[in-house]
Amino acid sequence: xxxxxxxxxxxxxxxxxxxxxxxxxxxxxxxxxxxxxxxxxxxxxxxxxxxxxxxxxxxxxxxxxxxxxxxxxxxxxxxxxxxxxxxxxxxxxxxxxxxxxxxxxxxxxxxxxxxxxxxxxxxxxxxxxxxxxxxxxxxxxxxxxxxxxxxxxxxxxxxxxxxxxxxxxxxxxxxxxxxxxxxxxxxxxxxxxxxxxxxxxxxxxxxxxxxxxxx
Amino acid sequence: xxxxxxxxxxxxxxxxxxxxxxxxxxxxxxxxxxxxxxxxxxxxxxxxxxxxxxxxxxxxxxxxxxxxxxxxxxxxxxxxxxxxxxxxxxxxxxxxxxxxxxxxxxxxxxxxxxxxxxxxxxxxxxxxxxxxxxxxxxxxxxxxxxxxxxxxxxxxxxxxxxxxxxxxxxxxxxxxxxxxxxxxxxxxxxxxxxxxxxxxxxxxxxxxxxxxxxx
Numbered sequence: 054x055x056x057x058x059x060x061x062x063x064x065x066x067x068x069x070x071x072x073x074x075x076x077x078x079x080x081x082x083x084x085x086x087x088x089x090x091x092x093x094x095x096x097x098x099x100x101x102x103x104x105x106x107x108x109x110x111x112x113x114x115x116x117x118x119x120x121x122x123x124x125x126x127x128x129x130x131x132x133x134x135x136x137x138x139x140x141x142x143x144x145x146x147x148x149x150x151x152x153x154x155x156x157x158x159x160x161x162x163x164x165x166x167x168x169x170x171x172x173x174x175x176x177x178x179x180x181x182x183x184x185x186x187x188x189x190x191x192x193x194x195x196x197x198x199x200x201x202x203x204x205x206x207x208x209x210x211x212x213x214x215x216x217x218x219x220x221x222x223x224x225x226x227x228x229x230x231x232x233x234x235x236x237x238x239x240x241x242x243x244x245x246x247x248x249x250x251x252x253x254x255x256x257x258x259x260x261x262x263x264x265x266x267x268x
Numbered sequence: 269x270x271x272x273x274x275x276x277x278x279x280x281x282x283x284x285x286x287x288x289x290x291x292x293x294x295x296x297x298x299x300x301x302x303x304x305x306x307x308x309x310x311x312x313x314x315x316x317x318x319x320x321x322x323x324x325x326x327x328x329x330x331x332x333x334x335x336x337x338x339x340x341x342x343x344x345x346x347x348x349x350x351x352x353x354x355x356x357x358x359x360x361x362x363x364x365x366x367x368x369x370x371x372x373x374x375x376x377x378x379x380x381x382x383x384x385x386x387x388x389x390x391x392x393x394x395x396x397x398x399x400x401x402x403x404x405x406x407x408x409x410x411x412x413x414x415x416x417x418x419x420x421x422x423x424x425x426x427x428x429x430x431x432x433x434x435x436x437x438x439x440x441x442x443x444x445x446x447x448x449x450x451x452x453x454x455x456x457x458x459x460x461x462x463x464x465x466x467x468x469x470x471x472x473x474x475x476x477x478x479x480x481x482x483x
Contacts, residue, residue, distance in 0.1 A: 168383020200440035201449060207434050208427035215426035216419050225415035234416060241456035241464065249456065250465035
């Protein structure tokens with residue numbers, strides 16, 4: 054299915070090629086994102102694609118950068134929400150995003166790309182942005198910014214990625230159970246145990262009250 | 269510094285080459301583990317090394333497999349110890365091991381090797397063995413083997429790896445603070461919050477009593 058051959062500005066063409074790559078990455082591993090197929094979908098020659106990207110690797114890096122930005126955008130915390138609900142909303146958006154982009158996402162974190170220095174830099178920047186966001190909001194649930202909290206938050210992001218990938222590969226929990234696991238894990242690792250218990254106890258009591266009230 | 273040229277059986281020679289590689293990997297990234305230097309240290313020709321390993325990559329895989337087995341051996345849980353102390357002892361051995369093998373360890377989990385399918389399989393098997401061990405001992409601290417606990421333990425292993433690597437790269441906590449963080453994180457993510465608090469509260473109270481008694 055070759056796309057229509059339309060005249061686009063260089064910026065628009067570049068953006069179109071990346072967008073087609075991002076869509077393709079949703080359904081298949083990065084290694085299978087084919088320059089030929091994308092050129093065909095865009096209705097341009099393979100040669101012209103390499104006018105915009107010096108190599109297949111550079112094209113793949115541009116796709117992965119865009120995907121990471123997209124993921125950061127959809128998981129942006131909503132400052133209108135109370136802290137624990139804000140966390141829950143961001144985690145829900147994250148799990149939905151990786152579910153919708155399963156093959157690509159698993160290939161990025163577990164495939165050949167994970168060893169590529171340019172890719173690794175993107176992942177590293179993405180994780181740093183995620184950690185920064187969490188640390189900005191964390192004081193609202195009693196997590197002050199200390200070296201221990203910074204390390205705990207980085208570890209927690211790895212926890213979320215690992216559980217999400219294992220769950221995508223072999224989903225034995227419901228999505229809600231997974232969300233509860235990853236949502237509780239943040240205060241659990243970053244706060245002293247008794248404070249985490251008090252916070253999460255209150256949260257789940259509030260949740261129960263709300264459920265009761267809804268009956 | 270060329271090694272003495274001694275006659276070794278093929279098995280012994282192979283083991284010697286791997287051992288030299290493991291030692292070299294302690295101090296430098298895997299990419300810098302040089303076939304030439306190792307052949308020289310063993311007092312054999314580069315060509316003879318390739319009699320034992322079909323390629324540099326195959327040699328590197330053998331080194332990484334051996335390193336992983338070594339790490340599993342030193343972190344083997346001591347069944348004589350009470351559960352939380354057993355966990356603490358294994359984690360201490362793990363942190364000591366990665367500290368002693370810093371450059372190599374960081375390169376395995378964060379370098380080019382992390383994208384190599386043969387390497388990834390070794391890491392995956394190593395993590396699975398670590399998770400199995402934890403799940404075998406976990407009922408002793410009230411963590412029953414459920415799909416949720418299995419996922420939590422896998423996530424916790426990623427948490428420990430990530431915090432260990434961040435800490436090696438930029439150590440802002442003491443080793444004891446890091447050990448407390450990673451040790452508490454297991455019950456914290458795998459148990460309901462109030463049960464984790466009770467367990468860790470008791471553990472730290474016991475620790476205080478012991479400290480008091482020692483005064």
